[in-house]
Amino acid sequence: MYRLDEHVVDEIRQRLDIVEVIGEYVPLRRAGREYVALCPFHQERTPSFTVSPAKQMFYCFGCQVGGDVFTFVMKKEGWTFPEAVAELARRAGVTLPERPLSPGQRRARDRQEQLARVLDLAAALFRQALRSPAGEAARTYLEERGLPPAIWDRYGLGYAPAGWDGLVRALQKRGVPPALMVEAGLAQARPGGGYYDRFRHRLMFPITDPRGRVVGFGGRSLDGQEPKYLNSPETPLFSKRRLWYGLDWARPRLRETGTAVVVEGYMDAIAVDRAGVGYAAVASLGTSLSEEQVELLARYVQQVIIAYDADAAGQRATLRGLELFADAGVEVRVAQLPPGRDPDDVVRREGPDALRRVLDAAVPVVEYRFRQVMAEVDTATPRGRARAAAELAPWLARVRHPVERGEYVRRYALSLGLEEGVLWQEVRRAARGLRRAASQAAGRPGGNNVQAVRHTNRRVPVEEVPAGIARAERGLVAASLFHPEWRDYIAARLEPGDWVTPAHRLLFELAGTMDPVDPGRMLSRLHALAAAAEAEAQTGAEAGAGTETGSETGPVAEPAAGSRPGAGVPEVGEVRVPGAVGEATPGGPAGQAGGAAGAGKGQAGEGQTGPVVESNKDRDPLQRGAGERLDVAVIQEAASVLAALVQSPEPEPDEPGERERILEDYIKTLKRHSLWKIQRRIAHLEASGRAVPVDLVAKFQLLSAQLKGRAGG
The missing domain is CATH 3.40.1360.10 (Dna Topoisomerase Vi A Subunit; Chain: A, domain 2)
Known part of the structure; x- marks a missing residue:
């Protein structure tokens, strides 16, 4: 369990060369001061993927995906931010500071490790039984299905003997208490006392998590007993709602083909x-x-x-x-x-x-x-x-x-x-x-917004925004990033509701927390926000589902997919990003995927899982209202927009005073769009016979006056 603060992330980034890291995945060709390649995230014939060693960023002009070295490995490997940090820290030789575990978290971790060892031992016994005289029926079935002995080990296939308690006795001889076998889903308690095997006379398929760790089994009946296929029950390690059979050995081909x-x-x-x-x-x-x-x-x-x-x-x-x-x-x-x-x-x-x-x-x-x-x-x-x-x-x-x-x-x-x-x-x-x-599913307490919390090897689809609006917002964001003297000018003329694209609004507000703006540090904060929102979504989903396992410590979040065995990925992470988001209040910042993204002031309570963002509430321009969301899809889009602005900066005006005129045009474009939205809302209310709120009319009149030059703002 690690504390991932901004300084540690920056140290990892500085020690690594993004060209070297990406070059292990994609053949790069030098083109001037940058490198180019065919994009690994979409199909193309002409290279549009660029890597900048000076800026330590990548960007694809074809699919508009971009970011830093963390973004790249997250997208390429399907990792979460804490997993990417853990692997890249190992590669960079950076020791991640550990965060002490609470007693409850320590018990949950130790119990998971015990269960994993028991399941590994059971898998080995099943493999051994398949090749024993007792496994003849299972061997015959496999050969009839076209699976020769040479490939059984690739899939870890095994056999559960027909006796009532063969596995229980074998595990007891190796010091495994029966209660632990029950918790691992391998045995069941007899009503009159004692224990018996859950799987009997079945061909056994080990079910692994994406790291290749055995977390459960599926057993295929060999004598017609029902059910035909029997899976492990829900345990602290096994939840069939969160697993795919074969994902561990399919991952390389999945990444290759998409x-x-x-x-x-x-x-x-x-x-x-x-x-x-x-x-x-x-x-x-x-x-x-x-x-x-x-x-x-x-x-x-x-x-x-x-x-x-x-x-x-x-x-x-x-x-x-x-x-x-x-x-x-x-x-x-x-x-x-x-x-x-x-x-x-x-x-x-x-x-x-x-x-x-x-x-x-x-x-x-x-x-x-x-x-x-x-x-x-x-x-x-x-x-x-x-x-x-x-x-x-x-x-x-x-x-x-x-x-x-x-x-x-x-x-x-x-x-x-x-x-x-x-x-x-x-x-x-x-x-x-x-x-x-x-919208209802996203706003439901404990809801699990799939689109919001996924990592993907493609550009996240966004609402269609008029080209003029997108151009204006991009220009305003670029000015706030690279010409901080204009930030107050822009902020004084725009309200949060004037922004149409959430990613642009996020970048503008985040730029206001940094002086000077450093794109690398800004990406670190975006990663932290995404990790916090994702962790909150996971925690909310678990809370909504209740304790499925019935274990003493309650449900325990597994490390997300894509981790390499032995990579030191934290099971519970913490992300500290000063000034990134506000305190965890209902409907607060980064809450976004099911509530607040933080947990108080970053203090992890018992059973809390996932990264936690500590904030400085005196600098909280990212605070969101009760009905607003700041989800992972928006944050990932913001990272790509930032990479695009860094790789392809806005042209500098030639004439004195030209920048102010351009920015004023951009602001009026957004104001006109806001006016149009209010007009449409008023027309809708009138058509439905409902009363038009006075404040809506007042806002319409004020915007009209501003655009006609009769009022300040």
């Missing part, structure tokens, strides 16, 4: 991995996907191909997966498997090429839903066409690119026999509903 194949079964994930079809697969530990699983996988990929079985249960699971991934901003496609087949069946019966063809032919989510609707709904009747339009509208609303969305609307309206404008009306209504639902 695509994950999501399957149902363990054998399906292994089949895709062994087939050599160019894809990596992960299994969802059952057909019920969770937001936490989607959040974890979205750290590594931009696209998923859902390849569930074609039966009814698989189709229901596919539909839920489509919604979760689409709402998280991940591109979703659906593989159309032959009836009654899963990926493993396809590989064994038809060969790897057949599976590759199925995956390559996966259709976009909106096309998949269109085909489903056309098969289920009688579009020959007006009622049927209305139902079909209502079913399709939410999926059309999720299509991000306007050209692509327009083409789908045109084609589907023609197929349904509808006027294009009618379908557009349904799409706009659905879009409003999705925005309301997202």
Whole structure:
């Protein structure tokens, strides 16, 4: 557990050469004083990815992703900020200052370590049993499924003997108390006393966290006993809502391709991995996907191909997966498997090429839903066409690119026999509903906003902002960063609500806390804000879910995905960033993903997990109101905007007084947009027959006067 303060982060950055670090991932070519390469975060043919050794920053002019060395490894490896700091500190030879554990945290950590050792020992015993005479049935099953002994160890496969207490007795001989076996999910207590094995006569698949640490098991029945697949119960280490089978060995291919194949079964994930079809697969530990699983996988990929079985249960699971991934901003496609087949069946019966063809032919989510609707709904009747339009509208609303969305609307309206404008009306209504639902979910106490807290290898999608507004905001941010003498001039003329893009507002306010502005230090503060918001989201999600394990110490947050074994990643981090955010008050700063991001003044109480931001409330321009959010997506976007401004500065004016005129034009652009928003609000209230608040009218009149030069401001 480490204290990650700003000075430590700066020392790591100064000791490392960003060119050397990025050069291990991407072949860089020198171009003048900078280096260029094909961007590792999106597909391109002409290099637009630049690395500046002088500024120690990178930026891609193609996908607008940028930042410092921490940003790069976070995006490339799918790490959180504390994990990136831990690994880069090890590389730079910087010792991270430890923070003392509370008694409760120490007990939780020690218990987790004990459970991990017991599970490792059980995995070794299962592997040994597979090769023993008792494991003949399991060996026969594997060979029939095309898995020879040479590859069993790659996937850690094992066998749980048929006896009632073989594992219990074997572990007791090695000094493991039965109560610890129960807590690890390996044994169950007999009603009359004693203990028996949870897994009996089953082929065993170890389930690991992204670091490769065994945290549970899945057992496949070999004699027809139900359930066919039995997973470990919820434990302090194992929560199937937060895990994917196969993620540890799939990670390199996921990062390389940016695509994950999501399957149902363990054998399906292994089949895709062994087939050599160019894809990596992960299994969802059952057909019920969770937001936490989607959040974890979205750290590594931009696209998923859902390849569930074609039966009814698989189709229901596919539909839920489509919604979760689409709402998280991940591109979703659906593989159309032959009836009654899963990926493993396809590989064994038809060969790897057949599976590759199925995956390559996966259709976009909106096309998949269109085909489903056309098969289920009688579009020959007006009622049927209305139902079909209502079913399709939410999926059309999720299509991000306007050209692509327009083409789908045109084609589907023609197929349904509808006027294009009618379908557009349904799409706009659905879009409003999705925005309301997202807003309600984000503001719900303990809510888990997947889009807000994920790390991604792609640029975070943002609301479409008029080009003139974005240009004005960028110019105002650039002036505040590189010409601090103009900050007060800008601040005196703008209100927080005048900013349209949250990332631009965040950079402007953060610049006001630094004198002089140092882009490297500013990135450190942005990282700290993101870590705090992410930790609060995790803590809020755990609090909302309650204590799942029933353990004495309550739920314990696992280190996030992507850590290297032995890298010294903190299980509980602390980030101290003076002046970054305010005190942790309800609806306060960086709260954002489910409440306040800090915890009092940085003092960690028992059971508290994740990084904590200590603040100076006398310098708190980042304070947010009760209804506002400052989430990780906004913070990551701010980091990319900052990198863009550093790599491509605003041109300097030629004439005296020209800067003031330009800034005044930018400010008036934002003011006019604010006036337009107020006009629209007033018109909406009047059209609905509701009273228009007096303060809204007064604000409209004041803005009008300011823009006409009749009032100051």
